[in-house]
Amino acid sequence: xxxxxxxxxxxxxxxxxxxxxxxxxxxxxxxxxxxxxxxxxxxxxxxxxxxxxxxxxxxxxxxxxxxxxxxxxxxxxxxxxxxxxxxxxxxxxxxxxxxxxxxxxxxxxxxxxxxxxxxxxxxxxxxxxxxxxxxxxxxxxxxxxxxxxxxxxxxxxxxxxxxxxxxxxxxxxxxxxxxxxxxxxxxxxxxxxxxxxxxxxxxxxxxxxxxxxxxxxxxxxxxxxxxxxxxxxxxxxxxxxxxxxxxxxxxxxxxxxxxxxxxxxxxxxxxxxxxxxxxxxxxxxxxxxxxxxxxxxxxxxxxxxxxxxxxxxxxxxxxxxxxxxxxxxxxxxxxxxxxxxxxxxxxxxxxxxxxxxxxxxxxxxxxxxxxxxxxxxxxxxxxxxxxxxxxxxxxxxxxxxxxxxxxxxxxxxxxxxxxxxxxxxxxxxxxxxxxxxxxxxxxxxxx
Amino acid sequence: xxxxxxxxxxxxxxxxxxxxxxxxxxxxxxxxxxxxxxxxxxxxxxxxxxxxxxxxxxxxxxxxxxxxxxxxxxxxxxxxxxxxxxxxxxxxxxxxxxxxxxxxxxxxxxxxxxxxxxxxxxxxxxxxxxxxxxxxxxxxxxxxxxxxxxxxxxxxxxxxxxxxxxxxxxxxxxxxxxxxxxxxxxxxxxxxxxxxxxxxxxxxxxxxxxxxxxxxxxxxxxxxxxxxxxxxxxxxxxxxxxxxxxxxxxxxxxxxxxxxxxxxxxxxxxxxxxxxxxxxxxxxxxxxxxxxxxxxxxxxxxxxxxxxxxxxxxxxxxxxxxxxxxxxxxxxxxxxxxxxxxxxxxxxxxxxxxxxxxxxxxxxxxxxxxxxxxxxxxxxxxxxxxxxxxxxxxxxxxxxxxxxxxxxxxxxxxxxxxxxxxxxxxxxxxxxxxxxxxxxxxxxxxxxxxxxxxxxxxxxxxxxxxxxxxxxxxxxxxxxxxxxxxxxxxxxxxxxxxxxxxxxxxxxxxxxxxxxxxx
Numbered sequence: 011x012x013x014x015x016x017x018x019x020x021x022x023x024x025x026x027x028x029x030x031x032x033x034x035x036x037x038x039x040x041x042x043x044x045x046x047x048x049x050x051x052x053x054x055x056x057x058x059x060x061x062x063x064x065x066x067x068x069x070x071x072x073x074x075x076x077x078x079x080x081x082x083x084x085x086x087x088x089x090x091x092x093x094x095x096x097x098x099x100x101x102x103x104x105x106x107x108x109x110x111x112x113x114x115x116x117x118x119x120x121x122x123x124x125x126x127x128x129x130x131x132x133x134x135x136x137x138x139x140x141x142x143x144x145x146x147x148x149x150x151x152x153x154x155x156x157x158x159x160x161x162x163x164x165x166x167x168x169x170x171x172x173x174x175x176x177x178x179x180x181x182x183x184x185x186x187x188x189x190x191x192x193x194x195x196x197x198x199x200x201x202x203x204x205x206x207x208x209x210x211x212x213x214x215x216x217x218x219x220x221x222x223x224x225x226x227x228x229x230x231x232x233x234x235x236x237x238x239x240x241x242x243x244x245x246x247x248x249x250x251x252x253x254x255x256x257x258x259x260x261x262x263x264x265x266x267x268x269x270x271x272x273x274x275x276x277x278x279x280x281x282x283x284x285x286x287x288x289x290x291x292x293x294x295x296x297x298x299x300x301x302x303x304x305x306x307x308x309x310x311x312x313x314x315x316x317x318x319x320x321x322x323x324x325x326x327x328x329x330x331x332x333x334x335x336x337x338x339x340x341x342x343x344x345x346x347x348x349x350x351x352x353x354x355x356x357x358x359x360x361x362x363x364x365x366x367x368x369x370x371x372x373x374x375x376x377x378x379x380x381x382x383x384x385x386x387x388x389x390x391x392x393x394x395x396x397x398x399x400x401x402x403x404x405x406x407x408x409x410x411x412x413x414x415x416x417x418x419x420x421x422x423x424x425x426x427x428x429x430x431x432x433x434x435x436x437x438x439x440x441x442x443x444x445x446x447x448x449x450x451x452x453x454x455x456x457x
Numbered sequence: 458x459x460x461x462x463x464x465x466x467x468x469x470x471x472x473x474x475x476x477x478x479x480x481x482x483x484x485x486x487x488x489x490x491x492x493x494x495x496x497x498x499x500x501x502x503x504x505x506x507x508x509x510x511x512x513x514x515x516x517x518x519x520x521x522x523x524x525x526x527x528x529x530x531x532x533x534x535x536x537x538x539x540x541x542x543x544x545x546x547x548x549x550x551x552x553x554x555x556x557x558x559x560x561x562x563x564x565x566x567x568x569x570x571x572x573x574x575x576x577x578x579x580x581x582x583x584x585x586x587x588x589x590x591x592x593x594x595x596x597x598x599x600x601x602x603x604x605x606x607x608x609x610x611x612x613x614x615x616x617x618x619x620x621x622x623x624x625x626x627x628x629x630x631x632x633x634x635x636x637x638x639x640x641x642x643x644x645x646x647x648x649x650x651x652x653x654x655x656x657x658x659x660x661x662x663x664x665x666x667x668x669x670x671x672x673x674x675x676x677x678x679x680x681x682x683x684x685x686x687x688x689x690x691x692x693x694x695x696x697x698x699x700x701x702x703x704x705x706x707x708x709x710x711x712x713x714x715x716x717x718x719x720x721x722x723x724x725x726x727x728x729x730x731x732x733x734x735x736x737x738x739x740x741x742x743x744x745x746x747x748x749x750x751x752x753x754x755x756x757x758x759x760x761x762x763x764x765x766x767x768x769x770x771x772x773x774x775x776x777x778x779x780x781x782x783x784x785x786x787x788x789x790x791x792x793x794x795x796x797x798x799x800x801x802x803x804x805x806x807x808x809x810x811x812x813x814x815x816x817x818x819x820x821x822x823x824x825x826x827x828x829x830x831x832x833x834x835x836x837x838x839x840x841x842x843x844x845x846x847x848x849x850x851x852x853x854x855x856x857x858x859x860x861x862x863x864x865x866x867x868x869x870x871x872x873x874x875x876x877x878x879x880x881x882x883x884x885x886x887x888x889x890x891x892x893x894x895x896x897x898x899x900x901x902x903x904x905x906x907x908x909x910x911x912x913x914x915x916x917x918x919x920x921x922x923x924x925x926x927x928x929x930x931x932x933x934x935x936x937x938x939x940x941x942x943x944x945x946x947x948x949x950x951x952x953x954x955x956x957x958x959x960x961x962x963x964x965x966x967x968x969x970x971x972x973x974x975x976x
C-alpha cells in the first residue's frame with residue numbers, strides 16, 4: 011500500500027523554491043518566540059524562585075514579555091503551516107487525521123497556557139513569588155506537552171510507512187477515529203530534544219539582547235543604601251559563585267575582613283546606571299553557562315538524529331522498518347546502487363560549526379574580548395545562522411523521508427503570479443508598517 | 458478518496474467544524490468591530506479631551522486584547538485545523554486556489570497584533586497622534602482580514618465570479634470576487650459592528666462605571682449599532698439574490714434550514730427590539746442582564762447563521778467543486794464505475810486486509826482503476842484528472858513511487874469490477890463493508906444509528922429494494938445529496954447495513970395499526 015495518493019495532485023501555486031523559502035523563513039520566525047516559551051519560561055521560573063537579584067530581574071522581564079511573545083509565536087506559525095498545506099497536503103492531512111484528537115489537543119493545551127501566561131505576567135510584581143511560579147509552571151507544562159505532540163505529528167507526517175499500522179489500530183470500519191498517537195518512534199524525542207537545545211541558544215541570545223538593547227537604565231536615580239546586614243550571604247546583589255567561594259574561605263577561617271566588608275557592600279551604593287551595567291555583566295555570565303547547555307544538547311541530539319536514526323550503521327530505523335509495509339528506508343541511488351543519504355554530508359559539519367561559533371562568541375564576550383552591543387549583534391548573527399541551518403536541514407530531512415512516497419519537487423507548477431506579487435507587495439508594505447510601529451514604541455521607551 | 462475519513466461518533470466531523478466556527482466567529486467578529494470602536498472612541502476622547510471616557514476605553518482595550526488576541530487567534534487556528542481534518546479534500550482545494558489570499562491575510566494578522574499591543578501597552582506613552590494612528594491601523598488591518606477570509610468562504614457558497622467564472626478561467630481573482638463576496642462582506646461587517654457594540658454594553662455594565670459615563674458610552678454605541686443593522690439587512694438581501702439555485706431550493710425544502718432561518722430572523726429581530734427599547738430609548742436603564750440577553754440572542758443569531766451557511770451549500774462543500782462527502786465534482790461517474798471502495802486509498806486498503814480472509818475476492822486499487830479508466834472512459838487523466846486545473850502525474854514511476862499496483866489489472870474488455878463476490882461473503886463481513894461505505898460516503902452529513910441527522914431512523918419501513926433504489930438515485934430527491942458514487946453491489950451492502958441498524962417499528966404503531974397499513 012502506498013498511503014500517499016499521488017494520482018490526484020494539484021499543481022503548486024508557486025515555484026518549489028518559493029514555497030520552500032517561505033516555509034523555512036516562516037519556521038525560523040516562528041522558532042524564536044517558540045524557543046522562548048519552551049526554554050525561557052522554565053528558566054525564568056527557576057530564576058524567579060532561587061535566582062539572585064539580576065536573575066530575578068531577567069525572570070520578571072521575560073515573564074512580563076511572555077504574553078506578547080506567545081501571541082507573536084502563534085501568528086508567525088501560520089505561514090509554515092500554510093505552505094505545508096500548499097505543497098505537502100498529501101502527507102499532512104492523512105497524518106493529522108490519524109492523530110486528530112491529539113492534534114486538536116494542542117489547541118486545548120495552548121489556550122489555557124496562554125491565559126496562564128497572562129496571569130503569570132500580571133502576578134510577577136504582586137509580591138509572593140510562588141503564585142506566578144505556580145501559574146508559570148502550569149503554562150510551561152502545557153506548552154511542553156503541546157511541543158511533544160507537535161514533534162510527534164511532524165514525525166508521523168514524515169513516516170508514511172507507519173500510517174497503515176496506526177490506522178488499523180485506531181479505526182472503525184476503515185474510518186480513522188483520530189485517537190491514534192505516535193510515541194513509539196525515537197525520532198519524536200530526538201526532534202523535541204534538538205528543539206530544546208536550540209531553544210537554550212535562543213534564550214541565550216534573548217538574554218543578551220534584552221539586557222543590552224531593551225533594559226532601560228533609570229538614569230539619575232538614587233543610589234542604593236545598604237540595610238543592616240551582618241552576613242554577606244544575605245546580600246542579594248552578591249553573585250552566588252562569589253558567595254560560595256567566600257563561604258568556603260570563612261569555613262576554613264581564611265576570610266579576610268577586607269573581603270567580608272567588600273562582600274557585604276557589594277552592589278550597594280551603586281547608582282541605577284551601575285545597576286544596568288551589573289545586570290549586563292550578570293547576563294553575560296549567565297549566557298556563557300546557558301550556551302554550553304544549548305550547544306551540548308543541540309549537537310548531541312542532532313548527532314544522534316543524523317547518524318544514528320537516519321543514516322548510521324546502528325540505525326534505529328530498525329524500529330521503524332518493522333512497521334513498514336512498503337518503501338525502503340532510503341531511495342536507492344541508481345548510479346551506485348546504494349541507499350541515498352537523507353542527510354547530505356555537508357550538513358552536519360556546517361550545523362556543528364554554527365553552534366560552535368555561537369558558543370565561541372559568547373565565551374569571548376565573557377572574557378571581555380568582544381564587548382557591548384557589538385557582541386550582541388554577533389551573537390544575533392550566530393543565532394540567525396544556526397536557526398537557518400537547522401531549518402534548512404530539517405526541510406531537507408523531511409523531503410528525504412517522504413521522497414519515497416511523494417517528491418514535492420516533481421509536482422508541476424501552476425503559477426498564480428498576480429496574487430503572488432500582491433502578497434509580496436503586501437508583505438513589504440506590512441513589514442514597513444510594523445517597523446514604523448515598533449520604532450515608535452522603542453522611541454517612546456527610550457524617551 | 459485520498460485521505461482517511463475522520464469518524465466522530467454521533468456528532469459527525471463537520472459538526473465539530475460548526476461548533477468551533479460559532480465559538481470563533483463570536484470572538485473574531487468582535488475583533489473586527491471592536492477594533493473600529495476602539496479607534497473611533499479613542500479619537501473622540503482625544504478630540505473632546507474627555508480623559509475619563511478615554512480611561513474607560515483603555516480598560517475595554519485590555520478586555521478586548523485578552524479575548525481576541527488569545528482566544529480569537531487560537532480558535533482561528535482551531536477552525537483551520539478542524540476543516541483540514543473533517544474536509545481535507547475541500548481544504549486542499551481552498552488552499553490551492555487561495556494560498557496567497559491566506560498569506561496576505563497573515564500579513565494583516567501580524568499587523569493587527571503589533572498594532573493592538575502598541576495601542577494598549579503604550580496607551581499613555583505614545584504621542585497622541587501616533588497612538589490614534591495605531592488604533593486605526595489595527596481597525597483597517599482587522600477589517601481587511603475579514604474581507605480576505607470572506608472572499609474565500611463566500612466562494613464555497615457560490616463559485617460563480619462577478620467578472621468571470623473561476624471554473625473556466627481558473628484565476629485567483631475570479632474565485633475571490635465571486636457573486637457572494639460583496640453581500641457576505643456587508644453582512645459580516647454589519648455583524649461585526651453590531652456584535653462589538655453588544656460586547657461594549659456587557660463590559661460597561663459589568664464594571665463600576667459612573668452612571669453618566671455608562672450612559673454616554675451606551676449612547677455612543679447607537680450609531681455603530683444602526684450602521685451594523687443596515688449593513689446586515691443589505692448583506693442578507695444580497696445574499697438571497699446571489700444564492701445559487703441549489704441553495705434556494707435548500708431554503709425551500711430543508712426543514713432544518715428553515716428552522717435555523719427562523720431562529721436567525723427571530724433573534725435578529727429581538728436584538729433590534731432590545732436595542733430600541735434599551736440603548737436607544739433608555740440608555741440609563743441598560744443593565745448587565747439586558748446586555749447579556751442581547752449577547753445570547755447574538756449567539757443564537759450567529760450560531761444559526763453559521764449552520765445555515767454550512768447547510769445551504771449542499772450537496773457541495775465548495776460550490777460545484779467538491780461534494781459534501783469529499784468527492785470532486787465530476788468524479789462520481791468514474792468512481793461509481795470503478796467501485797467506491799476500490800477507489801479510495803484507505804477503503805482500498807480495508808478491502809485488501811479483508812482479502813486475507815477471502816483470497817479469491819477481486820480487488821482493484823486506485824492505480825489499476827486509473828489505468829482502466831484511461832483505456833475505457835472518456836476521462837483523459839487519472840482519478841482526479843478531470844479536476845479543474847488539476848495536474849496529472851502522467852508517469853508515476855518518474856515520481857519515485859516504488860510500488861503502487863497491488864494486484865493485476867482486469868484484462869482488457871473484461872467486466873468492470875462490480876464486486877459481486879462480496880455478496881457471497883459472510884453476512885457479518887457484508888455488514889462491515891456496508892458500514893465502510895456508509896462512513897466514507899454518508900457520514901459527512903449523517904450519523905448512523907443515533908445522533909446528528911442519523912440515517913438509519915429515516916429509512917424505517919422501507920424494503921431493501923426500496924433503499925437500494927433510493928441510494929442509486931441519491932441526488933434526485935431535493936437535489937441536496939451528492940450523487941451515488943458506488944456500484945450496485947455497494948448499494949446493496951450499504952442498504953443491508955442500514956437495515957441492520959435501523960430501529961424496530963415502535964410497538965405503539967404495530968399494536969394499533971391495521972396490517973394493511975404496514976409496509
